[in-house]
Amino acid sequence: MQKITVLGAGSWGTALSMLLASKGYKVTLWGREEDGIEDIKKHRINEKFLPSISILENIYPTTSREEAITNSDLLVIAVPSQAVREVIEDFKHYINNNIYIVNTSKGIEITTQMRMSQVIKDVIGEKILERYGVLSGPSHAEEVIKNIPTAVTVAAYKKETAFLLQSVFMSTSFRVYTNPDVAGVELGGALKNIVALATGMSRGLGFGDNTTAALMTRGLTEVVRMGIALGADPRTFAGLSGIGDLIVTCNSNYSRNNRAGNLLGQGKSLEETLESIGMVVEGIHTTRVVYKIAQDLNIEMPITTACYNIIYNNKNPKEEVENLMQRRKKHEIEEIVNNIDSW
Amino acid sequence: MQKITVLGAGSWGTALSMLLASKGYKVTLWGREEDGIEDIKKHRINEKFLPSISILENIYPTTSREEAITNSDLLVIAVPSQAVREVIEDFKHYINNNIYIVNTSKGIEITTQMRMSQVIKDVIGEKILERYGVLSGPSHAEEVIKNIPTAVTVAAYKKETAFLLQSVFMSTSFRVYTNPDVAGVELGGALKNIVALATGMSRGLGFGDNTTAALMTRGLTEVVRMGIALGADPRTFAGLSGIGDLIVTCNSNYSRNNRAGNLLGQGKSLEETLESIGMVVEGIHTTRVVYKIAQDLNIEMPITTACYNIIYNNKNPKEEVENLMQRRKKHEIEEIVNNIDSW
Structure with a gap:
């Protein structure tokens, strides 16, 4: 696991980027222009969503899909749940067969009554579910970036995927439990x-x-x-x-x-x-x-x-x-x- | 169910007395002298534990065990858990075969590792368990006396006992669920x-x-x-x-x-x-x-x-x-x- 891509530069996407960057991963933080990506690039501050922290050096903010996902090993989804389908569709052609996806969006797609893994499967195909996980739990972004002790769950259909994602996210202040119940x-x-x-x-x-x-x-x-x-x-x-x-x-x-x-x-x-x-x-x-x-x-x-x-x-x-x-x-x-x- | 006796004039005992009295039951509120029973009698206020409300007319405060329990149909235990054994022992000789007991004390007896129903059984004998229930749940006394919507559980070994206690306590702002798991x-x-x-x-x-x-x-x-x-x-x-x-x-x-x-x-x-x-x-x-x-x-x-x-x-x-x-x-x-x- 070398390069990780976080989709969504809101408070949760930014906080997860910081967590992963602090563990040494090379993180690409993708967002739309209106999310203030250029500002983050220039000032190393997410003025809009998490103004209190300076963004670590090994986080690369970008609005380019291709730049974001090329050679990425893991895609972290942190956009609003009703936007997940559209974003995944936009990224679909860049997604290779070896990439893992972890979703952190919480919601049910209104138009289809689908859960997020069902939406993703619907767009990319069934095979992705082997490398899919969902990360969820009581985790205010504002506290995670301050290293306040937090515990979450990661669920995956495949045990190996769950273990991998657990290892990627776990830190001394961010404890990750595994669960097979996606x-x-x-x-x-x-x-x-x-x-x-x-x-x-x-x-x-x-x-x-x-x-x-x-x-x-x-x-x-x-x-x-x-x-x-x-x-x-x-x-x-x-x-x-x-x-x-x-x-x-x-x-x-x-x-x-x-x-x-x-x-x-x-x-x-x-x-x-x-x-x-x-x-x-x-x-x-x-x-x-x-x-x-x-x-x-x-x-x-x-x-x-x-x-x-x-x-x-x-x-x-x-x-x-x-x-x-x-x-x-x-x-x-x-x-x-x-x-x-x-x- | 005519007369109900509440043992313990702390905030919870007082709040339960108010709840039951407002439903029309004749309630005897028993406490020790140091609990301010005389004061409640005189001023119709529980100055120490719930100073904000005036005690209803059909609540009879007393320090006399005999007066408290004679002709009582239901005993509500609202003393600290480590005092339950002593209080039940003191009342033992007044307890007849038809009385129901509902416990609201939360704790394990330190010296014996017993739950409250085990303590009561230990003192009065196994037969009481048929007419025993435990009432518990998220219920600040301060809110119950203001009729703020509250929901609790009553558990009993016998279904009939659970249903009876449910009926006794349930009001438009105090909802009682039944559970067989004492x-x-x-x-x-x-x-x-x-x-x-x-x-x-x-x-x-x-x-x-x-x-x-x-x-x-x-x-x-x-x-x-x-x-x-x-x-x-x-x-x-x-x-x-x-x-x-x-x-x-x-x-x-x-x-x-x-x-x-x-x-x-x-x-x-x-x-x-x-x-x-x-x-x-x-x-x-x-x-x-x-x-x-x-x-x-x-x-x-x-x-x-x-x-x-x-x-x-x-x-x-x-x-x-x-x-x-x-x-x-x-x-x-x-x-x-x-x-x-x-x-």
Whole structure:
């Protein structure tokens, strides 16, 4: 592994470049002109996304696709999830048979309901999955560049690929665990954004820490249900890419999903909310996709349904919470009850 | 269910009394003189623990055991876990064969390594377990008395007991789920305090949200391992009494465990830390008990071991974190890997 290419010069792409460069790899950081690549080249600062650090010497910022990918051994995808297909298509012709791909984008493609590995397979072909991994977990870029202890998961279909990627990323402050459950790790990263919307709404309504914890826990139950239906291992959601990522996201004011939920909880319309945030709010789209899948597969997802009703049916957030609280009495985990005869 | 007796007039006992009284039950709130029972009687305020609310008319504060328990249908235990045996022994002779008991204390008895239901069985006899339940989950008393939406779990060996207790406690702002896994719910409440110590230490060392989320997630993995060894269902720990309670505790400045961890992380000794907190820090004891059990049963618990070494062996917190980060490379969840042939 000599040369690594990072696609996307946002805060996460930049932070991962710094991590890899500090381990001695030659890193090419590719972005579009509007991402400020020229500025990074000149001033060695990512003014827009991570202004507090100076970019290491062995990071080569470029806007040229060919320059970015020639002789590259590993492609790190760090663009927004809805842009992954387009970016991969643009790079397709430069991608050789030996390159590894690790994806860090969290989302489900809205138009196709595909996970990111499915999008990539769709564009490049099935063979890439042997050399594909997904890296996910509770990891604010702002903390990773300060070498604050962080732990993440890398999932891959092939054990050797997982081990390779683990070695590439692992450092004394960045601990990487391996997991064979690609679907689970990809879904956890996407579905958590619905829960972050819900906890944001709860805050916006003036509710407390009890409510946040309840929504996170019961939200996780929904994530697990959907995950099982889509082929994930439920135990993955108890890990870093599941509950771990949920914890940082729901407690963070940086999270756009959380902030958008807060505004919706205060009674703002979807239009006002999106205008106020001014950027893509991943969870808004994920809610629609997941609500649709839940309907199709008949999966019970009351928190997702409440979010959907508030966002798309103009329902009152307070009433939706009251509905959640007053549903019929339930067992906490049906699967446990089903295994016990006396219950 | 006519009369309910709450043992313990701390913030949680008082909040539960308010919840039950607001549902129309006749509640007797028992406490010791030093808990300010006379004051509550006179001024209808729990000055010491919940000064912000006035105590409802149908709550009868008393220091008399006989008065408290005569004709009572349900005993709610809300005293510190290390006091449960003594309190139950004191009440033993007043307890009839028809009374139900619900425990809300979170801890393991240090001297015997017993869970709370085991302590109660030890004192009153096996028969009580049919009418025993444990109520646990993310529930700050300060929020429950304000009717902020809260969700908890009640576990019981008998389904009928679980359903009864669910009905007794459930309100429009207090949602109760049922679970048959008594051991899991009891252990979750106790073991989370070790993780709260660890996240407190991490904060004290100046680490960030990534580190907190990693410690909570990997801490949960240890809790699950210990839980399985002690007969709990691992899925319970993904619920309200597991990760749910962990979330509120690790994010709360009210948590003594968190605060104690913070002081230890800053380099204070155990003595200085305990002096500064001035009250029992449940997790300090739980760490010792659980470390011992982990040694006896050969269960891998690196975070618990680090806490133990910092608290009892005067080890440097920073070095312990470095050790945690630099352990050998690991799979995230061994059980998933073991099920997949190609891995």
